[in-house]
Amino acid sequence: MSRFSLTGQTALITGGTRGIGQAIALGLADGAQVEALIPRIASTHSIDILVNSAAIQRRRPAAEYDTASYEAVIQTNMTAPFILCRDMAHHWLSRGQPGKIINVASVASFQGGVNIAAYAGSKGGVAQLTKAFSNEWARKGINVNAIAPGYIETDMTVDARTDPRMVEYYQSITQRIPAGRWGKPEDMKGAAVFLASQASNYVHGEVLVVDGGWLGR
Known part of the structure; x- marks a missing residue:
């Protein structure tokens, strides 16, 4: 069997319905609902892989950033993944079960x-x-890694790509990407399969950048 095979594995993916990071119900849930998620699902399903990709964006000048927007972003993008990683690991560790966690970071x-x-x-x-x-x-059989996408064509970036007022911004970003284009959600597939499979069994704490060369420029 290929070390990249995921046959028979079950993955729990947050934010998996739109793009790579558009928040779904998790982004609207309060803390109690997030904390109940892993115990509820794990009670009926055997989970092998956790992917935390739900995220939201609130663009504001820093000096004008309102607290409510800040707290919404932190809750969805960082607090929820913390809770889900913690609870998933607790479930696996209590059973001596290995697992793979893939968080979605960013450039x-x-x-x-x-x-x-x-x-x-x-x-x-x-x-x-x-x-x-x-x-x-890591020593307990749980791999925790992250994928850091660059500029990707998702709902989160649609304004930057289509708003006539942002044409210069969009063009400047595109020109700076060595690959010559914005990424697509499917460009994340290879990295995700690698980090979820046995091929990455000795990979721990890695933040794998998938950005068309943006950070190397």
Whole structure:
């Protein structure tokens, strides 16, 4: 059997219905609902892989960033993944079961960006949580890694790509990407399969950048 095969594996994916990070119900849920998610699902399904990809964006100048928007971004993008990673690992560890966790970070985990202070902070936090969790769980058979997408054609970026007022911004980004184009959600598939499969069994705490060469520029 190929080490990249996922035959017989079951994955729990948050934010999996739109793009790679559009928040679904999780983004609207309060803390109690998020904390109930893993116990409820794990009671009826055997989960082998957890993918945390739900995310939201609120663009504001930093000096004008309202607290409510900041808290919404942090809750969805960083607090919810923390809770889900914690609860999934607790479930696996209590049973001596191995598992794979894939968090979705961002190139904003490494760069501050403009008008995205809360988003950059949350994604920086996701990258660091990935490493911290990995330090504790690697010896116990749980791989925790992350994918850091670059500029991707999703609902989150539709305004930047279609708004006539942002033409120059869109063009400047595109020109700076060595691959010459924005990524598509399907460009994440290979990285996800690798990190979810046995091929990555010795990969721990990695933040795998998939950005068309953006950060290498």
